[in-house]
Amino acid sequence: xxxxxxxxxxxxxxxxxxxxxxxxxxxxxxxxxxxxxxxxxxxxxxxxxxxxxxxxxxxxxxxxxxxxxxxxxxxxxxxxxxxxxxxxxxxxxxxxxxxxxxxxxxxxxxxxxxxxxxxxxxxxxxxxxxxxxxxxxxxxxxxxxxxxxxxxxxxxxxxxxxxxxxxxxxxxxx
Amino acid sequence: xxxxxxxxxxxxxxxxxxxxxxxxxxxxxxxxxxxxxxxxxxxxxxxxxxxxxxxxxxxxxxxxxxxxxxxxxxxxxxxxxxxxxxxxxxxxxxxxxxxxxxxxxxxxxxxxxxxxxxxxxxxxxxxxxxxxxxxxxxxxxxxxxxxxxxxxxxxxxxxxxxxxxxxxxxxxxxxxxxxxxxxxxxxxxxxxxxxxxxxxxxxxxxxxxxxxxxxxxxxxxxxxxx
Numbered sequence: 057x058x059x060x061x062x063x064x065x066x067x068x069x070x071x072x073x074x075x076x077x078x079x080x081x082x083x084x085x086x087x088x089x090x091x092x093x094x095x096x097x098x099x100x101x102x103x104x105x106x107x108x109x110x111x112x113x114x115x116x117x118x119x120x121x122x123x124x125x126x127x128x129x130x131x132x133x134x135x136x137x138x139x140x141x142x143x144x145x146x147x148x149x150x151x152x153x154x155x156x157x158x159x160x161x162x163x164x165x166x167x168x169x170x171x172x173x174x175x176x177x178x179x180x181x182x183x184x185x186x187x188x189x190x191x192x193x194x195x196x197x198x199x200x201x202x203x204x205x206x207x208x209x210x211x212x213x214x215x216x217x218x219x220x221x222x223x224x225x226x227x228x229x230x
Numbered sequence: 231x232x233x234x235x236x237x238x239x240x241x242x243x244x245x246x247x248x249x250x251x252x253x254x255x256x257x258x259x260x261x262x263x264x265x266x267x268x269x270x271x272x273x274x275x276x277x278x279x280x281x282x283x284x285x286x287x288x289x290x291x292x293x294x295x296x297x298x299x300x301x302x303x304x305x306x307x308x309x310x311x312x313x314x315x316x317x318x319x320x321x322x323x324x325x326x327x328x329x330x331x332x333x334x335x336x337x338x339x340x341x342x343x344x345x346x347x348x349x350x351x352x353x354x355x356x357x358x359x360x361x362x363x364x365x366x367x368x369x370x371x372x373x374x375x376x377x378x379x380x381x382x383x384x385x386x387x388x389x390x391x392x393x394x395x396x397x398x399x400x401x402x403x404x405x406x407x408x409x410x411x412x413x414x415x416x417x418x419x420x421x422x423x424x425x426x427x428x429x430x431x432x433x434x435x436x437x438x439x440x441x442x443x444x445x446x447x448x449x450x451x452x453x454x455x456x
Contacts, residue, residue: 065298068297068301069294072293072297072298076289076294076297077287080289081284081285081287082281082284084287085285094290097289097293097297098296098300100370101297101300102301103366103370107370107450117278120278120281120282121368121369123278123284124281125369128246128370128371132372170283171283185280188245188247189245194242194247194249195242195247210241210242213241213242214238217273220279221272221275224272224275224279225272
C-alpha cells in the first residue's frame with residue numbers, strides 16, 4: 057500500500073496482480089457485462105490509487121477497502137447504465153458454487169458457518185440482503201422491486217444480517 | 231436519535247444503503263454511543279465478509295498493464311480510450327456533466343459556442359482554466375464536488391453532500407511536489423459549501439483534502455485537468 061501511495065510502478069503492478077481477480081470477480085457479478093466489468097475494475101484501481109494516502113489500516117483489511125471501492129464503482133455504473141436490478145438468485149448461485157465457499161484465504165473452519173448461514177437464509181431475506189449488499193439498493197428501492205412495504209424489507213435485511221453476524225461469531229469461536 | 235432507532239438502521243448503515251439524512255443522523259448518534267458503535271462495527275464485518283465471498287475471476291489478458299497505463303505510470307494514450315468507453319455507458323446525468331467538463335477544457339472542438347463562452351469568462355479575470363472534480367471518501371464514495379479556477383488570484387469552491395458534512399473540520403492543499411498547505415480560514419457553511427482564494431496557483435495544486443476530527447475521515451478531490 058505504501059508503494060502504491062508513493063506512486064511506485066512496481067508496487068502498483070504487484071498490487072493490481074494481487075487483487076485483480078477479486079475485484080474483477082465482484083464487479084462482473086454486479087454488472088454482468090465483461091466490457092463494462094473491465095472498465096469498472098480499471099476505474100476501481102484508479103480510485104484506489106488516488107485514495108491510497110487516505111487508507112487507514114485500523115478501519116479494515118486492504119481487500120475489503122478495495123472491494124468496497126469496486127462495489128461502489130460497479131453500482132455507479134449500473135445506476136447510470138442499466139435500470140433493471142441484478143437478480144439476487146444469480147448472485148447467490150455465483151457466491152456459492154459447487155464445493156462451497158470462495159474465500160480461499162480464510163481457514164476452512166472459518167468458512168463453513170457463514171457459508172451455511174447464507175445458504176439457510178429464507179429466500180426473501182437473501183434477496184433483500186443481496187440487493188442491498190451487492191447492488192446498493194435502499195430498502196425503499198427493494199420494496200418497490202419486491203412489491204413489499206419498506207418496513208418488511210428492513211426487517212428482512214436486519215434478520216439476515218443478524219444471522220450472519222451470529223454465524224461469524226460462531227466461526228471465530230471455533 | 232435513540233439507541234433503538236439506531237439499532238433498526240444499523241444493518242443498512244453497515245451495508246452503505248442509508249439515504250443521506252438518515253446516515254447523517256446515525257453517524258451523529260454513533261459519535262456519542264460506544265455500544266451502538268460496537269454493533270455497527272460487527273455488522274460492518276458481516277458486510278465486508280459478503281464482499282469477500284464474491285467469486286474470484288481473472289480479468290482478460292493485459293488487464294494489469296492497462297491499469298498501470300491508466301494510472302499514468304507510462305506515457306501511452308489508452309486512457310483516452312478508457313474515457314470514451316466510460317462515456318459510452320455513463321447515464322444521461324453523468325454524461326451531461328462529463329460532456330460539460332470536456333467542453334470546458336476545449337476538447338470538443340465542434341462545440342464552438344460553449345468554448346467561446348468559456349474563453350470569454352476566463353478573460354474577465356485573467357483566468358487560464360476552470361476545473362471540477364468529485365470529492366470522494368476513502369472508499370471512493372462521492373461526497374461532493376471541488377471546483378478550481380486558475381487565475382489572479384486562483385480560487386476554489388467545495389460543496390459537501392449532507393451525509394459527509396459532519397466529517398469535515400479543516401482543509402489542506404496537496405501540491406504537485408507533495409507539500410501540504412493548510413487553509414487557515416476554511417470553515418464549511420451550514421449549506422455544506424466553502425469558497426475562497428488559495429495562496430498558490432491552482433496548477434501547483436494536485437489535490438484538496440477535507441479532514442475530519444477522527445482518523446480516516448478524509449474527503450479528497452484531484453485538482454488537475456486530465
